[in-house]
Amino acid sequence: MENGTVSAVYGLFADPAAAQAAVEALRAVGVSTADITIISSEPFEHHEFSHRDKRTWMFWIAGVGGAVGLTVGYWLTRMTELAWPLPTGGMPIVALWPNLVIIFELTMLFAVLSTVVTLLVTAQLPRRRPRLYDPAVSEGRILVGLEDPRVPMDALARALTVRGGQLKTIP
Amino acid sequence: MTDATDRKITDDLLRPLQTTSAGFWMLVAFLGAIVAAGLGTWAYQMYRGFGVSGIRWPIFWAFYVTNFVFWIGISHAGTLISAILRLVNAGWRRPVTRCAEAITVFALMIGAMFPIIHLGRPWLFFWLIPYPNQRGIWPNFRSPLVWDFFAISTYLTGSVLFLFLPMIPDLALVRDRTTGWRQRVYGGLALGWRGTTKQWHRLESAMQIMAIAILPVAISVHTIVSFDFSMAPVPMWHSTIFGPYFVAGAIFSGIAALIIAMAVLRKTLHLEEYLHPVHFENLGKLLLLMSLLWTYFVFAERLTVWYGNEASEMAVFRVTQRGSFAPLYWTMVVCNFVIPFPLLALRRTRTIAGCVFAACSVLVGMWLERFLIIVPSLGHKYLPYSWGVYRPRPVEIMITISTFAAMALLYVLFAKLVPIISVWELKVGAQPVAAKEHEEVHALWRTEP
Amino acid sequence: MAHRWGMAVDLDRCTGCEACVTACRAENNIPTVGAAQAAVGRAMHWIRVERYWEGEFPDARLKFRPVLCQQCDAAPCEPVCPTYASHHTEEGLNAQVYNRCIGTRYCANACPYNVRFFNFFNPQWDKPLHLQLNPDVSVREVGVMEKCTFCVQRINAAEIQARSDNTALKDGDLKTACAQSCPATALVFGDLNDPESEVSRLSRSPRGSKLLGDLGTLPKVTYLERQSQA
Numbered sequence: 001m002e003n004g005t006v007s008a009v010y011g012l013f014a015d016p017a018a019a020q021a022a023v024e025a026l027r028a029v030g031v032s033t034a035d036i037t038i039i040s041s042e043p044f045e046h047h048e049f050s051h052r053d054k055r056t057w058m059f060w061i062a063g064v065g066g067a068v069g070l071t072v073g074y075w076l077t078r079m080t081e082l083a084w085p086l087p088t089g090g091m092p093i094v095a096l097w098p099n100l101v102i103i104f105e106l107t108m109l110f111a112v113l114s115t116v117v118t119l120l121v122t123a124q125l126p127r128r129r130p131r132l133y134d135p136a137v138s139e140g141r142i143l144v145g146l147e148d149p150r151v152p153m154d155a156l157a158r159a160l161t162v163r164g165g166q167l168k169t170i171p
Numbered sequence: 172m173t174d175a176t177d178r179k180i181t182d183d184l185l186r187p188l189q190t191t192s193a194g195f196w197m198l199v200a201f202l203g204a205i206v207a208a209g210l211g212t213w214a215y216q217m218y219r220g221f222g223v224s225g226i227r228w229p230i231f232w233a234f235y236v237t238n239f240v241f242w243i244g245i246s247h248a249g250t251l252i253s254a255i256l257r258l259v260n261a262g263w264r265r266p267v268t269r270c271a272e273a274i275t276v277f278a279l280m281i282g283a284m285f286p287i288i289h290l291g292r293p294w295l296f297f298w299l300i301p302y303p304n305q306r307g308i309w310p311n312f313r314s315p316l317v318w319d320f321f322a323i324s325t326y327l328t329g330s331v332l333f334l335f336l337p338m339i340p341d342l343a344l345v346r347d348r349t350t351g352w353r354q355r356v357y358g359g360l361a362l363g364w365r366g367t368t369k370q371w372h373r374l375e376s377a378m379q380i381m382a383i384a385i386l387p388v389a390i391s392v393h394t395i396v397s398f399d400f401s402m403a404p405v406p407m408w409h410s411t412i413f414g415p416y417f418v419a420g421a422i423f424s425g426i427a428a429l430i431i432a433m434a435v436l437r438k439t440l441h442l443e444e445y446l447h448p449v450h451f452e453n454l455g456k457l458l459l460l461m462s463l464l465w466t467y468f469v470f471a472e473r474l475t476v477w478y479g480n481e482a483s484e485m486a487v488f489r490v491t492q493r494g495s496f497a498p499l500y501w502t503m504v505v506c507n508f509v510i511p512f513p514l515l516a517l518r519r520t521r522t523i524a525g526c527v528f529a530a531c532s533v534l535v536g537m538w539l540e541r542f543l544i545i546v547p548s549l550g551h552k553y554l555p556y557s558w559g560v561y562r563p564r565p566v567e568i569m570i571t572i573s574t575f576a577a578m579a580l581l582y583v584l585f586a587k588l589v590p591i592i593s594v595w596e597l598k599v600g601a602q603p604v605a606a607k608e609h610e611e612v613h614a615l616w617r618t619e620p
Numbered sequence: 621m622a623h624r625w626g627m628a629v630d631l632d633r634c635t636g637c638e639a640c641v642t643a644c645r646a647e648n649n650i651p652t653v654g655a656a657q658a659a660v661g662r663a664m665h666w667i668r669v670e671r672y673w674e675g676e677f678p679d680a681r682l683k684f685r686p687v688l689c690q691q692c693d694a695a696p697c698e699p700v701c702p703t704y705a706s707h708h709t710e711e712g713l714n715a716q717v718y719n720r721c722i723g724t725r726y727c728a729n730a731c732p733y734n735v736r737f738f739n740f741f742n743p744q745w746d747k748p749l750h751l752q753l754n755p756d757v758s759v760r761e762v763g764v765m766e767k768c769t770f771c772v773q774r775i776n777a778a779e780i781q782a783r784s785d786n787t788a789l790k791d792g793d794l795k796t797a798c799a800q801s802c803p804a805t806a807l808v809f810g811d812l813n814d815p816e817s818e819v820s821r822l823s824r825s826p827r828g829s830k831l832l833g834d835l836g837t838l839p840k841v842t843y844l845e846r847q848s849q850a
Contacts, residue, residue, distance in 0.1 A: 037367060038367065040371075041366055043368075044602070045599075046602070050371070054372050058377065059376070076301060080310075084307060084309060088311065095312070095313050101321070104391060105318075105324075105325045105388070105391065106321070106325075108387065109328060109329070111380075112325075112380075112381060112384050112388075115380045115384070119376075122369070123364075123373045123374065124370075125339070126362035127365075132365075135347040137347070138343070138347035140181070
């Protein structure tokens, strides 16, 4: 095998402990953690290899989305009630208490939508271009690998075959 | 967790998608026929005029609004159960969550049809949407019906997303196990999901936020539905208790629907190893709790009315307690409290069959409760000369029946096309607890390792 | 000053003859729904005479009261309409805009007086009754709510005429169909903002009260209590 002709190399592992060993082996041959891709059909919270990428702005973005929704709700009700002022039931033209209901709903709607948009963007969904993936993941295998490897292939091959890992490449 | 267990879970939960029996087609045809009949009945009503229903002066809301409140109430099962249980980290929610979320989405869709069905000019329902138009007029944001529109739209959007987002990894699973056009469809729906650590973390964060956000929305939705009644000066409608009362009733009927749906799925899809009697026991305890809460609200409301002895309220009170509505009223009390209470309180009867029987009784009782809130009050307002009697007509009965068929049909199709138990969440639940956590537990409780 | 239209109903003069009901029907193109539909409660009487029996034979007494839209200043039917089909005008009338109505019927539920009516079917007028339709009043289609408007078509016509003649409307120039046709002049219509008008004078009467006044709807129809024993 030569470097430069392989776009990705990975190993398939039967259980998370094996995947952890592979990740440590890869780090030992000089691959940085950010370059390692780990794919599984379920999240493994208790293992060290999944403790990366946890920090997110999503909660703050949801809050900002909610604030935007609140503003939109306030503006929509107030603007429309003043644009065509029709008295009803002796209530004020801009009726704050009823408007609060609309303002609340739009706040929550915008918070939810901004959460979902953030999820799609940060998780890079939907993705059409095929990337590093193997359908064996759906059979329960854990994929540990890297794209565009710069480290010599034989070192990678040793790291990715620990604990019974199956080595595969993508040309 | 061993490879074999993992494979077994995947195989068992994907089997309904892969094997289709003749019984499935017959069921779909049967339910589809009833739904088609319901749609045809609605078309007939739009063509002939609203007079084909039993609505009359002064009872202008009856079956359709009853169904509206009933189905929106049922929709509180899912999101509340799966959101609350997710937030308190209750592990037993894992097999239950998608069943519950699916009930929410479909019940909402059906419930949201009724504000359109009950309109005198339903083809103009879009006038409730605030968009700039040449009519030069906006919707009246003071109206509880406009609040309904916003609340239900928000809740439906939130619930669909709450159902769909955790479905993405399972759709990817099905994608990897199918070929041909099915693979393209599931692949498209799975949005190219791979399962990297980053994607899992983002998904978990999003679900956390959604669970926190959907709870106040769910509570607000049925509160706003209750405002349709409490904002009008009608005897026994204009009550401050309606918001919490309706929310409690909604959760009550929602849990009942969930129990029934889970029992049916367990039987028909052979999910005995995943839906255990303990799941039904836990939901049965929640159902018991809600039954007691519902009874408490009804008692508080009725005692207040009876004690206050206000003439127009007492007219409505008497007609439900002892008058023409008494048979329905006492049936409701039996169905919502007398039957479920012993069945669910005693461990010996809190079996799957016991829970299902109690749940069916609760659904009947809660439908009657909605009816009995609406019709007796409207028929006995302030001026006795204008009191009236309501009789349902075939149009309304047919449409009501077809909504149950529609719910069943949507659910059957959903269970056929998507794994009804969340595969990845179940696998996470089956993961062995890390050794470090064992040590922490033992240190905390001073038990022997 | 702007007008503020109101009405006084003298229950001492009312005989329950229902001429007002018939006149209102003729003036406002209200459809007759037929015996079968009326039997199931679909009749549309913008003004109706409510009748109550008191006591037992031979001391039975009949009490009746014409009930029509009270044009409430704090009308519960107005804020609940999602499309502003029911709203308050500057002259104090509760307007019903047929074109905006999508038929939710919430207004009818909210009205404590039950004076709002729904078009269950498209109205029909058998020939030659179609010749009797009032061209100043629209015919409502199925699915639309309607109610007493204080003959707003007459109000508008009189105001336009007065403006073009450059005169002021005098009390008594303008009458609703029911007030015009009442043989006992039990119904009096006029401008409550004119302190000298007949309706203002009657609404100040010590016999006067509002129907369901304690509900806070601020109705503009004053009922003068019946005093005679007959």
